[in-house]
Amino acid sequence: MSASSDEPTLDLEAIRRDLEARRDVVSGRVSGLAQRPELGSAQGFGKRIGDGTVEAISRLTEIGVGRSLESGLMRTERALAKLDEGTYGICDRCGATIPAGRLRAMPDSVLCVACAATARRDAPRRR
Numbered sequence: 001m002s003a004s005s006d007e008p009t010l011d012l013e014a015i016r017r018d019l020e021a022r023r024d025v026v027s028g029r030v031s032g033l034a035q036r037p038e039l040g041s042a043q044g045f046g047k048r049i050g051d052g053t054v055e056a057i058s059r060l061t062e063i064g065v066g067r068s069l070e071s072g073l074m075r076t077e078r079a080l081a082k083l084d085e086g087t088y089g090i091c092d093r094c095g096a097t098i099p100a101g102r103l104r105a106m107p108d109s110v111l112c113v114a115c116a117a118t119a120r121r122d123a124p125r126r127r
C-alpha cells in the first residue's frame with residue numbers, strides 16, 4: 001500500500017527552477033565578493049588605525065554579508081541535492097515530513113519547523 005496523502009502535490013519542477021535561479025543569483029554575488037583581493041588581508045586591519053579604518057570596517061561588513069549569502073547558498077544547494085536524492089520535503093535532522101505550505105513559502109527549507117527553530121537557537125552564529 002502506498003502512503004495516502006491529503007496534501008496537494010508540490011510542483012517539484014517549479015521548485016527546482018526557483019532554487020536554481022536563486023542559486024545562480026547568490027553564487028554570482030558570493031564569487032563577486034571573493035574575487036576582491038583585499039578581502040583576504042582584512043584580518044590585519046588593526047595594524048594601522050587611521051584613514052584605513054573606515055574602509056576596513058566596511059570590508060568587514062562586506063565579509064559578513066558574504067557569509068550570510070554563503071549560508072543561504074548552502075541551504076539552496078542542499079535543497080537541490082534533496083530534490084535529486086528524492087528526499088525533498090523530508091527534514092534533514094529528524095526525518096519528519098516538512099509541510100507543503102512551508103515548502104511553498106520557503107522552497108529552500110531542509111528542516112521541519114521544530115528543527116529549524118532549534119537550529120536557530122543552537123547556532124545563532126558561526127565560530
Ligand SMILES: [Zn+2]
Pocket residue numbers: 091092093094095096111112113114115116
Ligand atoms: Zn525535523
